[in-house]
Amino acid sequence: MMRGLLTLAALFVAVLGKETFEGHQVLRIVAKDDVQLSLIKNLEDMVEFELDFWREVADLATPVDVRVPFHSLQSVKIYLETQDIEYSIMIEDLQVMLDTEQMEMMSAARIAVPRNTDSFDYKNYHTISEIYNFQDMLVAENPNMVSKMVIGQSYEGRPLNVLKFSTGGTNRPAIWIDTGIHSREWVTQASGTWFAKKIVTDYGRDPVLTGILNKMDIFLEIVTNPDGFAYTHSRNRMWRKTRKPNPGSNCVGVDPNRNWDAGFGGPGSSDDPCSDIYRGPRAHSEPEVKSIVDFVKSHGNIKAFVSIHSYSQMLLYPYGYTRTPVKDQTELHNLAKKAITDLAYLYGTRYRYGSIINTIYQASGGTIDWTYNQGIKYSYTFELRDTGRYGFILPANQIVPTAQETWLALMAIMNHTYQNPY
Numbered sequence: 238m239m240r241g242l243l244t245l246a247a248l249f250v251a252v253l254g255k256e257t258f259e260g261h262q263v264l265r266i267v268a269k270d271d272v273q274l275s276l277i278k279n280l281e282d283m284v285e286f287e288l289d290f291w292r293e294v295a296d297l298a299t300p301v302d303v304r305v306p307f308h309s310l311q312s313v314k315i316y317l318e319t320q321d322i323e324y325s326i327m328i329e330d331l332q333v334m335l336d337t338e339q340m341e342m343m344s345a346a347r348i349a350v351p352r353n354t355d356s357f358d359y360k361n362y363h364t365i366s367e368i369y370n371f372q373d374m375l376v377a378e379n380p381n382m383v384s385k386m387v388i389g390q391s392y393e394g395r396p397l398n399v400l401k402f403s404t405g406g407t408n409r410p411a412i413w414i415d416t417g418i419h420s421r422e423w424v425t426q427a428s429g430t431w432f433a434k435k436i437v438t439d440y441g442r443d444p445v446l447t448g449i450l451n452k453m454d455i456f457l458e459i460v461t462n463p464d465g466f467a468y469t470h471s472r473n474r475m476w477r478k479t480r481k482p483n484p485g486s487n488c489v490g491v492d493p494n495r496n497w498d499a500g501f502g503g504p505g506s507s508d509d510p511c512s513d514i515y516r517g518p519r520a521h522s523e524p525e526v527k528s529i530v531d532f533v534k535s536h537g538n539i540k541a542f543v544s545i546h547s548y549s550q551m552l553l554y555p556y557g558y559t560r561t562p563v564k565d566q567t568e569l570h571n572l573a574k575k576a577i578t579d580l581a582y583l584y585g586t587r588y589r590y591g592s593i594i595n596t597i598y599q600a601s602g603g604t605i606d607w608t609y610n611q612g613i614k615y616s617y618t619f620e621l622r623d624t625g626r627y628g629f630i631l632p633a634n635q636i637v638p639t640a641q642e643t644w645l646a647l648m649a650i651m652n653h654t655y656q657n658p659y
Contacts, residue, residue: 256473258335260307263291263328265300265625266317276320277301286313289475289513291628292549295598302327302625304475327625334630335474338362341633354378359431359640361633362423365395365467368460371430372398379437388458389528392481395463397528402436402455410658412449412541412651415458415529418493418604419477420465422547424621424631424639429459429545431640432647445648449655453540462493462525475629479523483510491517494546495602496526499610500558503601516602533611541615541654542608543647548628549597549620550588552577552646555609557593557600565614566592572653573617576646583642586622593618615654619643
């Protein structure tokens with residue numbers, strides 16, 4: 238009885254401490270022409286509405302998805318209707334979806350704590366401590382192939398863990414993969430966990446992966462923004478940025494995908510600390526970003542760099558900050574096409590592909606623009622499932638299918654990198 242009460246009390250505290258999204262809706266807005274597009278863009282500046290753009294204003298071909306708090310719903314809908322702008326309701330009540338997600342996690346957690354990575358539950362979402370525990374188990378089970386490197390500390394002092402998959406040698410050419418740089422994109426950290434297990438399972442079985450790992454190392458950072466990720470579990474499921482306080486502002490955090498020294502501070506980033514795309518006070522100001530920068534530079538032999546986000550179903554290559562095409566445009570474009578074709582083979586999931594600026598929008602200070610400028614030719618960003626039905630709240634039953642199909646695209650990129658040394 239006492240135990241039940243304690244559990245109930247813990248649940249009560251957890252619920253009370255969390256930001257709720259009751260009555261919040263996610264609207265999909267479709268512009269008919271450039272005039273409407275700019276009217277929709279004006280919504281970004283209406284701070285009193287407290288809007289959260291899940292898919293930002295890009296072009297006429299791409300709908301805009303925006304989370305609207307309950308207190309702003311009427312005003313936003315009137316604004317759109319007055320301007321004759323078409324919209325539909327993608328998510329009727331966000332909190333209902335979050336409650337379902339939370340219940341699924343809790344019922345999955347009731348099952349025994351996994352003793353090894355075979356019994357780890359890849360079909361559900363996990364907390365940061367569960368993912369860190371998974372990493373330690375994977376290393377312990379595969380000491381000859383997997384090691385854990387701590388490349389730095391987050392602002393709040395959490396370790397920035399990177400799993401190194403290696404069959405020997407020193408400073409071999411390497412492939413880097415990161416997931417979860419935007420903390421609310423939970424399907425990415427979940428997929429990264431699945432990828433880690435897939436690598437150790439397939440080595441020695443899949444001749445292509447075996448060939449790659451016999452000559453190259455793979456580095457995988459599953460929880461790239463640990464403070465933000467912990468915060469999505471404890472306080473605010475919709476949190477995207479880091480958790481470092483901004484001097485002179487009540488708003489916390491920097492968008493770690495606008496903090497890189499590639500067109501830093503340009504269009505598609507914000508100088509407002511309260512913005513979800515706040516670039517930070519200077520390039521590489523965030524320890525979560527600076528640690529990767531230092532690692533990439535000191536390693537000096539990384540040949541492919543893949544940063545994984547959600548959602549939208551896209552495979553993107555540089556640039557985001559400039560319209561100037563990269564010199565390897567043709568090769569990167571053809572490889573992206575092959576990768577998304579391989580991905581679609583499994584479940585028929587359709588991806589768009591191209592350079593960031595031509596496929597979504599101008600974005601400055603992004604990860605792969607910086608890595609490409611460092612000489613890492615095969616620099617790509619994924620936007621995983623879906624296209625907006627669930628957005629960031631992708632149901633857990635889609636984790637494994639998402640990871641499986643994405644793995645096929647990753648294999649295409651990794652194999653091409655291995656076959657085309659430079």
